[in-house]
Amino acid sequence: MRLLLINPNITEATTAAMVEEARRHASPGTEIVAVSAAFGTQYVENRAEAAIAAHAVLQALAEHAAGCDGAIVSAFGDPGLAAAREFADVPVFGIAESAMLTGWTLARRYAIVGLTQRLRRWYIECAEEHGLAGRLVSVRALDLPIPDITRAKEQFRDRLLAECHAAVAEDGAEAVILGGGPIAGLAREVAAELPVPALDGVACAVRLAEAVVGLHPRKPTAGSFVRPAPKPAKGLAPALFARITGSA
Amino acid sequence: MRLLLINPNITEATTAAMVEEARRHASPGTEIVAVSAAFGTQYVENRAEAAIAAHAVLQALAEHAAGCDGAIVSAFGDPGLAAAREFADVPVFGIAESAMLTGWTLARRYAIVGLTQRLRRWYIECAEEHGLAGRLVSVRALDLPIPDITRAKEQFRDRLLAECHAAVAEDGAEAVILGGGPIAGLAREVAAELPVPALDGVACAVRLAEAVVGLHPRKPTAGSFVRPAPKPAKGLAPALFARITGSA
Amino acid sequence: MRLLLINPNITEATTAAMVEEARRHASPGTEIVAVSAAFGTQYVENRAEAAIAAHAVLQALAEHAAGCDGAIVSAFGDPGLAAAREFADVPVFGIAESAMLTGWTLARRYAIVGLTQRLRRWYIECAEEHGLAGRLVSVRALDLPIPDITRAKEQFRDRLLAECHAAVAEDGAEAVILGGGPIAGLAREVAAELPVPALDGVACAVRLAEAVVGLHPRKPTAGSFVRPAPKPAKGLAPALFARITGSA
Amino acid sequence: MRLLLINPNITEATTAAMVEEARRHASPGTEIVAVSAAFGTQYVENRAEAAIAAHAVLQALAEHAAGCDGAIVSAFGDPGLAAAREFADVPVFGIAESAMLTGWTLARRYAIVGLTQRLRRWYIECAEEHGLAGRLVSVRALDLPIPDITRAKEQFRDRLLAECHAAVAEDGAEAVILGGGPIAGLAREVAAELPVPALDGVACAVRLAEAVVGLHPRKPTAGSFVRPAPKPAKGLAPALFARITGSA
Amino acid sequence: MRLLLINPNITEATTAAMVEEARRHASPGTEIVAVSAAFGTQYVENRAEAAIAAHAVLQALAEHAAGCDGAIVSAFGDPGLAAAREFADVPVFGIAESAMLTGWTLARRYAIVGLTQRLRRWYIECAEEHGLAGRLVSVRALDLPIPDITRAKEQFRDRLLAECHAAVAEDGAEAVILGGGPIAGLAREVAAELPVPALDGVACAVRLAEAVVGLHPRKPTAGSFVRPAPKPAKGLAPALFARITGSA
Amino acid sequence: MRLLLINPNITEATTAAMVEEARRHASPGTEIVAVSAAFGTQYVENRAEAAIAAHAVLQALAEHAAGCDGAIVSAFGDPGLAAAREFADVPVFGIAESAMLTGWTLARRYAIVGLTQRLRRWYIECAEEHGLAGRLVSVRALDLPIPDITRAKEQFRDRLLAECHAAVAEDGAEAVILGGGPIAGLAREVAAELPVPALDGVACAVRLAEAVVGLHPRKPTAGSFVRPAPKPAKGLAPALFARITGSA
Incomplete structure (x- = not known):
């Protein structure tokens, strides 16, 4: 294939x-x-x-x-x-829809964690257009400048992980999607540290x-x-x- | 202005x-x-x-x-x-959103009448994206070949008007939007023949x-x-x- | 006219x-x-x-x-x-529906700021009845006695403006409607101080x-x-x- | 009491x-x-x-x-x-809300049958305002002149019953509400002839x-x-x- | 009966x-x-x-x-x-549906207060399945171990009452359902202390x-x-x- | 695996x-x-x-x-x-959810075709519980006695296929799910005869x-x-x- x-x-x-x-x-x-x-x-x-x-x-x-x-x-x-x-x-x-559909089989409520505040609204509208916003509990993102998008995954790993934890603890997320091409792979890297499934769009x-x-x-x-x-x-x-x- | x-x-x-x-x-x-x-x-x-x-x-x-x-x-x-x-x-x-918003002030339920079957789904998704599908009762369109889109307004006037009447009588439309740039002005031309407001996107x-x-x-x-x-x-x-x- | x-x-x-x-x-x-x-x-x-x-x-x-x-x-x-x-x-x-429809063309999410807590629920039900609550993010109001409703606009200008700012910063409003006849004109007066469109029902x-x-x-x-x-x-x-x- | x-x-x-x-x-x-x-x-x-x-x-x-x-x-x-x-x-x-809430305990989908076409839209909006329209499958009504509203119950009994049967057979209603003060009691009178619960607003x-x-x-x-x-x-x-x- | x-x-x-x-x-x-x-x-x-x-x-x-x-x-x-x-x-x-339907006649927004965090999601899905989640503003529960479920009503009376008050003050509940068989009767016991109707599932x-x-x-x-x-x-x-x- | x-x-x-x-x-x-x-x-x-x-x-x-x-x-x-x-x-x-999620990636509107009228309502409630009813356009089923459920797939192949065609032509389905364990495999067998994807729950x-x-x-x-x-x-x-x- x-x-x-x-x-x-x-x-x-x-x-x-x-x-x-x-x-x-x-x-x-x-x-x-x-x-x-x-x-x-x-x-x-x-x-x-x-x-x-x-x-x-x-x-x-x-x-x-x-x-x-x-x-x-x-x-x-x-x-x-x-x-x-x-x-x-x-x-x-x-990659967004695939992660959402995968999350659908694992949880009732999912969150998305992304890189920038600007992305948040677009991600929400993406879920709405896909007819999958009914179980989206939050879209969280960093609120700081991203000097180099291609190095963001390493540079902001801890802050992104903190947002994932907040999505679980504060928003009730039962699965967390790490959204955004530049952070492809991060879900896999942090999966063991999160109490709920962590999903990567590309993998899904x-x-x-x-x-x-x-x-x-x-x-x-x-x-x-x-x-x-x-x-x-x-x-x-x-x-x-x-x-x-x-x-x- | x-x-x-x-x-x-x-x-x-x-x-x-x-x-x-x-x-x-x-x-x-x-x-x-x-x-x-x-x-x-x-x-x-x-x-x-x-x-x-x-x-x-x-x-x-x-x-x-x-x-x-x-x-x-x-x-x-x-x-x-x-x-x-x-x-x-x-x-x-x-022009679609404007006609929908105008219809919002005149009726509780509106319909859209357009030229081709292919347009129907796109119009529905347009209303959904605009958050205005809640009052859309139907999208009707001709189901025949359109040889010349620029002459369709004259050529298919009667058939489009028939769809407008059907939208009122069968679907319960209380306002009808004539959708599609090539039929701009048709709403004005047929308004007197319809029992509910006829709306043109460009005019609105x-x-x-x-x-x-x-x-x-x-x-x-x-x-x-x-x-x-x-x-x-x-x-x-x-x-x-x-x-x-x-x-x- | x-x-x-x-x-x-x-x-x-x-x-x-x-x-x-x-x-x-x-x-x-x-x-x-x-x-x-x-x-x-x-x-x-x-x-x-x-x-x-x-x-x-x-x-x-x-x-x-x-x-x-x-x-x-x-x-x-x-x-x-x-x-x-x-x-x-x-x-x-x-005046409420008109402001909501105007806001529809300028933003995806709007808030209403009004004078009294008692008004809040009625405004929400107004948006629901109009089929326009889908984009309403909050209704904010003062929580203090209004000694003279006809002088409230001047007397509480700063507090109402603070609620507008909160609607933007905390609720994510992208347009703010200043609701209530007694504060007609306030939207115009504070527009330059807000980062998003301020709408007045009477004007709209x-x-x-x-x-x-x-x-x-x-x-x-x-x-x-x-x-x-x-x-x-x-x-x-x-x-x-x-x-x-x-x-x- | x-x-x-x-x-x-x-x-x-x-x-x-x-x-x-x-x-x-x-x-x-x-x-x-x-x-x-x-x-x-x-x-x-x-x-x-x-x-x-x-x-x-x-x-x-x-x-x-x-x-x-x-x-x-x-x-x-x-x-x-x-x-x-x-x-x-x-x-x-x-009486409308009471019949709807009663029907809620007996069926998943209810219909309303009333006297006049004009009532239909108002009944629908009533169900919407009550937050109970999610299970309303249809509102049916007679489409003929009612010469004397106080005698309509006797005069149009058979036609109203026919609408009830149509609500069950065509619309999938699992309970039927006979709506309208002037036909109070009709639900009781026709209950034995219908295959689903017939509900009267006053009784409920x-x-x-x-x-x-x-x-x-x-x-x-x-x-x-x-x-x-x-x-x-x-x-x-x-x-x-x-x-x-x-x-x- | x-x-x-x-x-x-x-x-x-x-x-x-x-x-x-x-x-x-x-x-x-x-x-x-x-x-x-x-x-x-x-x-x-x-x-x-x-x-x-x-x-x-x-x-x-x-x-x-x-x-x-x-x-x-x-x-x-x-x-x-x-x-x-x-x-x-x-x-x-x-008993859940009955309390919700009763609350429907008394308020526009209701909350549920229960014993354990684990119950919260199930109660929400119960309201959704019943088609009655549209007016549910929150499900609150204790977040502490329940040593003996049959004595919880007496033991945690004050904490449950505090959650009821929070549901009113913070979530805007206009009626509060005390949910769960083991606390049957609690709604009656605390009713006089709450500013809104308190509902017991068994009673309803x-x-x-x-x-x-x-x-x-x-x-x-x-x-x-x-x-x-x-x-x-x-x-x-x-x-x-x-x-x-x-x-x- | x-x-x-x-x-x-x-x-x-x-x-x-x-x-x-x-x-x-x-x-x-x-x-x-x-x-x-x-x-x-x-x-x-x-x-x-x-x-x-x-x-x-x-x-x-x-x-x-x-x-x-x-x-x-x-x-x-x-x-x-x-x-x-x-x-x-x-x-x-x-198998129902899997077929629905698969259909989500292939179409905007799906239908389900099943064996008996009795199944229809259950299938609808299944889609609702899964949060996937928003794109379900119809559930169609045979309306005749099924003498032997284990032989129904062969016996009623043509009638089931006719329902699939009706789902496309009349209901606007863009994918059709053949639902029910006893007809497992039927989707594969009739796929070439349908103008839209045919989906089998077990396969999905x-x-x-x-x-x-x-x-x-x-x-x-x-x-x-x-x-x-x-x-x-x-x-x-x-x-x-x-x-x-x-x-x-």
Whole structure:
């Protein structure tokens, strides 16, 4: 099975960290192929950056999905996930949704812990859009400057862990999701220190993708996830243009 | 007051039709400036096309919002509306949300009538994202091929009107929104034939924009609609790049 | 355009203050006509007083709506708003609902700040009845005696502003509505001191009424807002009796 | 135990019919005292008439509640129920809410069958206001002229029964509430012909009132059901004026 | 009227305490028959114990319901209540649901105060399953060891009362339910010290059962509460086996 | 990895069919161990039978979970799932929840198709309890006698398929879950004939269990899924008694 991991932002170091975590959790025989966004921002943390990232995700699918059995939108917040499901021929997974669905099987109430205050609202809206906010008890984040996002996982490990503990003790979380590509792997590293399951979006997405892709669900030909009919377009990257206009 | 009307798709004829309707409802002293998407598709009717359109809306704001007092995202479904509010320095309105809010003051239950079956799900999700689905009783649409979207308003007038009547009689709609840029103005034309208020998104957006802009609400410096801080980016159009990176 | 501003309580000084604020925000050509409740209480702050006020609003419409293009129920909490919409031949607006709908276009989460603790629950139920409680994060109010309600705006300006700041900082409000007729105008006065939009119900209602009335929506002849059929009655004021029994 | 049954409309024949049904279900030792609205309409079936009726209910409480242990607002739709609870010193029950709560103990899904189409929307909003709409599957009503409301129970018995059967067979109702004062007693008369429990609002209210009053719950001195503090008023009936202003 | 009070746990002392409270609130002519669970645990406070208790409730009904007019599931949390309603030929009441429904007529917001932290989540899920969580503001419980559950009522009276006061002052509760069979009667004992109604599940269930049973609702022959058709079974107690297989 | 498949009913043929389907979807290295309920009914289709089955599930866990890495409650409706999660030391999955969560990644709206009308309401309540009813558009079932539940899959294949098609065409389902142990495997057999993904509960549960168990989530020591503390009990099967009382 080949899975395409799409990093919706432009930071290669984050892509590399996520691929490493993905491969650690992949089953034998699962190949992880990765790509970073062709355009966008260093780190996605609000609605405007997510809007741009969603476009980049579609372009990445147009350019790289051929030959893959499934794809992963690998930024917490899942920019463009529903659009990607409509657009792609294979199942697509988001790291936020995957972690939430995994948490659904382990607990009644989950929390998300992320890097920045700015991310909080976007994460909440992500859960709402996914129809999974009913069990979200809190989104906690650091409230201090992040000088280097690619080193945040090491630098703020203790503070993030403290937020996880607070989510359990004060908010009643029964599972904690460590959200955000740059902290991929942190859930695994702190799991033993927490009294409830700690979940990593990338790990959950890889496992869930393997599970669902292995069921061989068909691409629908009815409903709102049918691939859109060809339509005139302009100003798009060649592969995306070709797929949207049906010229390829 | 100067309002920027952004058509999130690339069809100039639709832009022109919407501008005409906008000007018809504008108060004396309100100037309507219009722009079509620099990239995207002929007509936005699903999540994938909306994702691309949202990016185009931000780019249009970056390029054209200077000197405007407010902006209108002028495709029913409001692609990128929340992102645009975060991104812009002035109030931004969507034609779907504006029609829904107007209907809120006139009825307890509203319906949307649109052109194509494909649009239906997107419109529902638009209402859900806006937190306004609680009073939406149905989304009705034609179920036949639309050979020329720019002539659909004339060609399918009677069938669209029949759907409006069905929304009232069968679904209990107490207000009907005629949704979709290509049918801008149709609500006005059929209003006298319907037993409940008929609402046009463009008309509602212009009126609501005038109302709210005239209150001079401040751009927030707290909360999730604060303008995002500058951040490294790549691959974006110059004006958008400049605004996102803070280099302009 | 002529708008009838109905004060559902009996305090003329409050009526005068609201009219002044209304005229300040009205467009050229908009005339504001005002009337106080013919019966009721000095200030409406609970369900019982609101029930009486709703009757007074209908009576005011029966007596004064002729020749007006729209009406405003001008007590925060909107007593009798839905009944008034059913009853009147012209669009009717509430100052609470209008502020909420305006806030809907500017923020995802709004708070209300009012004068007394007693008002808090009524305001929450008002938002629920309007279907707009989904984004209401808190209702804050002073917790001290109000010796003279007509002078409260000046006397408690700083404390009310402090509650607004708390709504932003502690509750996450992204827009703050200053609720209550006696503090009409306070939102405008403190707007520059708050980091998010500050909204005044009277101002929002006047602007929204102008916007919607200008669309010329029809009085429905289908649905639950049709004018009730004539029916025997007794014990009502002459104009109200005449309108309800169809004898006028 | 003495219970005050308040008919919120002015039709004495309906009051008499409801009192008869109430006494039939009352326990030994329960006395039913009845009063019709001092003002209002022949029959309450929409929001405007309900607004007036709510005021009349408060006046009836002010004039007649002394010496009673509980009160019943005896029009389906429960005009003024929450206000009455705040206002009165004794527990107050609504015939709609009582039937809904009784149905809650017998079924997961209930329907309401009433006399006129106009009532339908008001009944739905009544269930919503009571927080009990989550299990309401439908509100059905006759769609024909009612020449004499006081004879409707006999005249339309078969048609109302047919709607009850349709509620079970088509809507999945597991309990059916026969709503509306003028058809008080019909549920009892048709119960044997229906495959699910048939509930009468007056009967349920009397039984529930006996149950709750017998628990001797205290009038709260905290929360939103505390009796409002005295306040200046004008234009009210003497007993109501005295109670509101605290002058009696 | 004869009511069967089923204690879903195995502690006879708790059964006795609940019967005493039940008889105190029963009307003349109401007979209370009691039975403890034939199997299960000393005290039900989580989902696993409740699952076992639900089975025991059905067995108790099969063994003891004959000759009774109604039954009460007398553990707060109402284990097996919906199943019991389906299974029994007579109306069945839960002490949690009964208290919630009673509170519904007295307040807009209620709280539950119980003995142990472990119970809190189960009580919340109970309210959710009953469709009555919309007005639940908090579930408070002691956070200390309970050496002897049968003496907890006396031993922790002051601490439980303190939680009740906190529910009113901090959570805004307008009615407080004292939950849990072992503290049956406590609500009555502390009622005078609280500013809002204090409700006891057993008391409410007896009163509500009398009210509803007296209406003589029929056992449904349509819908999901029809008695299940006979079906092969094994491993069940004789009376339960006989009722399920239809062999008795 | 070893997974314990628990059939909550007593029919060995159904257990065998489910095990076969489970093994078909299991990854290499996954061992499926199966057990039927020690007591209960032939087929679980209502709340009462589910209550007994939940107890049987706990007993099966007590007797057979040792040495397993995860468990599956293998009756659609998931009797006792939450209790089992609390009770067991390993992750537990339900075939209904697993199919719903899988569908969540593939569609916005799903339907369930089952064998009997009686099952419909239970399935809906299952989705509600799991917090996953928000996207459930319908539960469809045959409306005819099932002479032999173990042969129903072959006998009613065409009628079940017709219901699936109706769920797509009439209800707007974008994924269809074939629910019920006796029809395990049917989804796979009809998948190619449906225009949307067809999902089998057993298949989804095995795949999801593999995914989540492979993440090695910890048994919580905080929150409502902590294993209950030892407690006196009586009348339980030896292994269950030992686990509950802590004597083993």
